[in-house]
Amino acid sequence: MSDAFEPIIIGFTCNWCSYRAADLAGTARVKYPANIRLIRLMCSGRIDPTFVLKAFASGADGVLITGCHPGECHYIEQNYKALRRYLLLKRSLTQLGIEAGRVKLVWASAAEGVRLADEITKMVEQVKTLGPLNWPKWEGFFDDEIHSLVEIPEEVSA
């Protein structure tokens, strides 16, 4: 992996807490790496695991899920739902070969700009260590590359 690897991280934020935390970090000029692309949703409960899979399939190297602290979700307990989805999704991703370190759940209140920036920085570092995910763009995958791939592997054709 070259030193120049700059991961793309998709960050889902909740309108009421974590988005405000990110906003606060901005207002307070707290720096966090530009690797993260924040997407604002109304609540972490809005995060369909489909979004996360789509992010990886479209070239993201990591996905950060954020929401209000337990007990503080503005839609009562949707963040617990997000927590359960996240834990199950992480198990599925690991089985598919996507390292657990590429997804992360962070709770951040509207006042925690510094902490969120800190978590983002840590996540970016972590994904840098893991390296690029490089999920195939399937378009043309089988046409262009196939002839080098179809041979039966050496070790068994002995």
Add this chain to the structure above:
Amino acid sequence: MSINGKPKFAMYWAASCGGCEIAVLNTHEKILDIDTNFEVVFWPIAMDAKYNDVKAMEDKSILLTLFNGGIRNTENEEVANLLRRKSQILVAFGSCASEGCIPGLANLSSLSDIFNASYQSASTVNPDNVAPKTSVSVPEGEIHIPAMFPALRPLDQVVSVDYYMPGCPPESHQISRVIDLVIKVISKEADLPPIGSVIGAGESTVCDECPRHRDVKTIKQFVRVQDIDKINADLCLLEQGIPCNGPASRSGCGALCPKSGAQCIGCYGPAEGVLDFGARMITALASVIESNEPSEIERILEGIPDPVGQFYRFNLANSLLRTGTAAWRNNASLKE
């Protein structure tokens, strides 16, 4: 039209188990309607015909081709392209052709692991280390067998598909309905559905067809159906802790499995509007788990020991990710 004036019909199997063919035969006397209304020109399981016979046909001369099986090797791909060229209506018939099905689960493994499992594992007696080669020289010249692709693809990742008929296999009553429809279309009594439609299935979920009642109950433990002493005959299986795939699966089977006390495994593929079967199931299971404590949730999730097998049994090759990393990562030529 053929010499006897009947429209031509073809059926083919690629990477599949043969169950789709059995399901067609299971339509009983309906099979005679196929014979009455069509000239069967190509159907390897039922009659002798060569690829060259198909190649010699005029383009678009086959009215209806039911294609079952996924695309696993170069032969599957070649025949898919050939039949696409020769057919007016190409149907991805059954789960393998529509979404990859069980053969698509091999997309979790690298080709070398697949070959090792087949030719070298403890269950295989192979003292001479025999393995197939894609080409071999014999006195008469070089001969070839088809080569494997690194992953299995559903039919529509290879050629354009007109209709999808889901099911592993499609239920015979649904096949009969589709045959009736096509015959009506031929005699101009009905129109074809819009291109790209799913035919021979419902538009809702298996839960919608399931007679079990839901109490919005949550659970503290997942259990395997075979480990339960007594299954409540009326209550939703998911609410009894049995991981049932009904919430993500397309209706059309009549909820056969949950009706007989077994969980839906999802063989009719994703319901209308479900982009990723697994994602929908993750959401569904997450909402029945009764806990907000990370460590307790983790303990409950131990009850789903094989999440990918549970969520993508039929749909991995057609999911948003399509494969696990093992299917492509170790192929040097694919690295940037």
